Amino acid sequence: MELERICRLLKQRGEPIIAKKNSIETFHEEGEDYYRLERERLAGGEQWHYFYVRSKKEKVAEKEHLASYTDEREGARIFYLWTMRSHYREKYIWKIHEYLRDTDYDISPDVATMERALAVLSKLHIPRHLYSLENEQKPDSINLETDWDSGRSFYIDLKGERHRETLVRSKSIAVSLAFDRVLMLYLFYQEQDALFQSNEIQTLFNEQERLVFL
Structure with a gap:
């Protein structure tokens, strides 16, 4: 490219x-x-x-x-992915937050809950294999670890190693951040598939390039 x-x-x-x-x-x-x-x-x-x-x-x-x-x-390739990362955050993720604000599905950092995040991901038809928000780790997905009042999220690669681990935050903030990262992982694969199928790229993005999106 x-x-x-x-x-x-x-x-x-x-x-x-x-x-x-x-x-x-x-x-x-x-x-x-x-x-x-x-x-x-x-x-x-x-x-x-x-x-x-x-x-x-x-x-x-x-x-x-x-x-x-x-x-x-x-x-x-890195320049493209980094620019598209900002593009999707502004044109997609922020708009979802704005649309859901002050509704029963609000996932803003101060009010997000696990139940709301799972419900919205389901309504958006995000594949279940891309995330685990209930302390059940699985590869190539965004994982969320929580206790009763705090949590942190991270990406697990195909070898089971953690990447992009966040700081421990209050539970609502951790859930909101994890939700955003699940969407970014989904959008990464959508972008990659579109480029590959249209022959704009001949090789799929590697793990380091995938992490740029997250």
């Missing part, structure tokens, strides 16, 4: 990209923070660096280096 391809795909999804000679950036207005994938030309080839750029009033940007990649394809 080279740069031209991901720029086209992101624009099709309503995510304009700022393309420059040796970099691409998520769209931003003046003074807004953004992400950048930047090419460094080397004597024996090139390397790609992924940055989070903090804009300042003095117009002197501060770059936080997030990762480096040895080829364009690898860096481009």
Whole structure:
């Protein structure tokens, strides 16, 4: 998935990209923070660096280096997934929260309950194998561990190892966070399937790329 391809795909999804000679950036207005994938030309080839750029009033940007990649394809895939992660959070998950707010199914961090989260996931037809919210761990799913007043969530890979474990929070916050992460895992697989079936990618995303979404 080279740069031209991901720029086209992101624009099709309503995510304009700022393309420059040796970099691409998520769209931003003046003074807004953004992400950048930047090419460094080397004597024996090139390397790609992924940055989070903090804009300042003095117009002197501060770059936080997030990762480096040895080829364009690898860096481009991560840039695409990270941008789509923000896209889905803004265009899908936040809208669900907004729609459910002040209803019997409100899953805001201050009022979320296990019963509400399970009910909404069922109504959204999210596959049951993608989550376990009742202290029953299973692979390739978002898991939630809770006691009577607190909890934390994490992703378990196919080998049974934990990733992206959150801090222990109050139970309502933990449930709300776990709910969001279940949706993101579901959306990741929807995105991957659509790209693969349309031949936009020839290989499925690996585990590290999957974790970008979560």
